[in-house]
Amino acid sequence: MNRPVTNPRHGRLRSLLSISDLGPDVATGISEVMTLTDSFVEVSERTIPKVPALRGRTVVSLFFEDSTRTRLSFETAAKRLSADTMNFSVSTSSVKKGESLRDTIETIEAMGVDAIVVRHASAGVPRQIAQWATSAIINAGDGWHEHPTQALLDCYTIRQRLGDITGKRIAIVGDIRHSRVARSNVAAFTALGADVTLVAPPTLLPPSLEGWPVKVSTDIDAVLPTVDVCYMLRMQRERMTEALIPTIREYSARYGLNERRAELLPDHALIMHPGPMNRGVEIDAAVADLPNTVIVDQVRNGVAVRMAVLFLLLGSGTTWGGEADV
Amino acid sequence: MAERERRLTPPYGGVFVARTRVMTADDMKRATKRMAHEIIERNQGLDDLVVIGLQTGGVPLASRLCDALELIDGTEVPVGCVDVAFYRDDIGLRPVLPETVTDIPCDLDGRTVILVDDVLFTGRTIRAALDALSDYGRARAVQLAVMVDRGHRELPIRPDYVGKNLPTRRDEAVDVTADGVDLGEMVK
Known part of the structure; x- marks a missing residue:
């Protein structure tokens, strides 16, 4: 039944x-x-x-x-x-x-x-x-x-800071493959009319993106200047059963949000993270404390x-x- | 009658059909003015007074009452609104979502609150509102102003200022709008 x-x-x-x-x-x-x-x-x-x-x-x-x-x-x-x-x-x-x-x-x-x-x-x-x-x-x-409740609180935080989600460009960066947060957020953001781009190494993308109304990129530096929200995901090492990335250091260098990359973002752009953060892996310690970082608001x-x-x-x-x- | 009120009045989800107009817009204006005078007389001025309208029907009345008070006394009175959706005693029985965010403009400690609603019926909404207000501080006194008192109280609550006492049957409905007060029935 x-x-x-x-x-x-x-x-x-x-x-x-x-x-x-x-x-x-x-x-x-x-x-x-x-x-x-x-x-x-x-x-x-x-x-x-x-x-x-x-x-x-x-x-x-x-x-x-x-x-x-x-x-x-x-x-x-x-x-x-x-x-x-x-x-x-x-x-x-x-x-x-x-x-x-x-x-x-x-x-x-x-x-x-x-x-x-x-x-x-x-x-x-x-x-x-x-x-x-x-x-x-x-x-x-x-x-x-x-x-789902994570996606709802993310929507609320964006709406609170940027007024609306419709038409906003949102980049979701990191371990999309293992992320339930990414799946709920893609569903919620796109339902509300946001333009979502997934940024991740191909090994950390889901096996199939069929039916996901999103764009995909591997070049974070090219995406960051165009977004309203940069949503960083945690590397879920506990769920990885095989070597999907060469080393954490290399991942961090290519996809981590460091201070240089945070400068590429437009002035109004929000930095979000569902927590728990791995400071120094997907997000630099200094970036996590910037005024546009709304991680505490999310909580x-x-x-x-x-x-x-x-x-x-x-x-x-x-x-x-x-x-x-x- | 607000959408939410219609959903909560038997036969649930019906429409209001007016039978008699019991107050015109002018009657309401005069009643508001009289109640304003009574409030000033009873409180010897407007010091430490705050007017709070009950969602949904009391909110426009509260702002009109405030205008009347200011016109008479010349002092500005803070006005707010309270939604009792989270304080009702029938939560879970009926779908009640807040109409707007509660807005209490100042700390209520030591102030006199004039609670404003359009129709006083069972008194249950007022009971919920008193609970809500106590979460914002300890008011020195709470006084109740209503445009229409239609009787049928289920709790020991009485109004301090009344626009009109209107004897009704339980199955009748009273609709207060900016144009006046109508007595009629809910029809599905």
Whole structure:
């Protein structure tokens, strides 16, 4: 049985597994999240940055992979909405005793949770969980596949700094092949009408780019002077099973954003990075602290964006017209 | 009636059909002016006063009330708006998204807040608004001004300044626009 991601009764989102879940018209879906995020940015700026919107709801984070910002960001977001949070740490759980994923999910659900935030090293795990579970599933990164909330917070940060995303030229530089962030961002940026260029050595591009509405380049110096946003990706050495680049030093020299390259960017251009940064590999230490580098803004906006996603999934309209929901 | 209000009023998603006009634009203007006088009289001036309109219907009324206050007293009054979407007690039952970002122009500590809404009905929106305001500081007092009080309270809340007391049936609807106040029904 394939459970639809949106609730058939009201067409609203039940789970957020990929950017394409945001509706038949992805651009409208993203805009809706952005508008709601504005309200949560205001909440975050208050002396008491907390609203009672999700009182009594429980959000579980189920992270099978390491994370600092995404996990803390979701937890902060849930707490600012007054939801209860539970943390599931795989290394100290019964998964270690050989419990299957399905049994783990059923155990968590039996405790009465409303949303599960999942990160897993394998693509498709959140979608599989969404088939089993009745609670809302949020993909916090699955393998090379997608990381939708990261794309939403990147869209929000660009919109906040540059006013709009439509027509903006965005370069995504680095390890595209292993990057779920790149996949979600390409989907989101192009849906909003941005002009996206991927810059990477051919070995770090996905095996096929069919159906991706993007340009590809291997010459970062030629691309940088023409862009509004330079989005650097981390070298995901933990996912590399073969030698895709000769050495880190060579990669760094050819594709790293150093001070000389940062000067090539137009004055208004933003430098972004999803974190965690490898200073000295894909981005120089000094570049990471430039005024146009908005990495800290990305993290700050991440909390508000995730509040918006949680509120959309759990707080706004499980029913139209007061009828009981299924 | 704002789109969001229409979606939240049974039969959900209907349209408002007016039956009687109960206040004209001029009536509303006069009522606003009278309420402004009452506010100044009761608070002995406009010191430390802030006017806050409730999304969606209270916002235009709040700015008109502010204009009236300034015209009478000559002092400028800060005006803001609050959206109670995150404070409602029916969250999860109905889809309520904020209409705009809440904008409170100053710290509320020690100030007197005049909360403005178009129609006072069950009192639940006001309850939510009081919760919201308390997150912005401890106001010295909160007073409530409404254009229409239509009765049927479900909570112990009463207005301080009323444009018009309008006895209604529960299944009727009241629509406040810039042109006037209409009594009618929601029809699907």
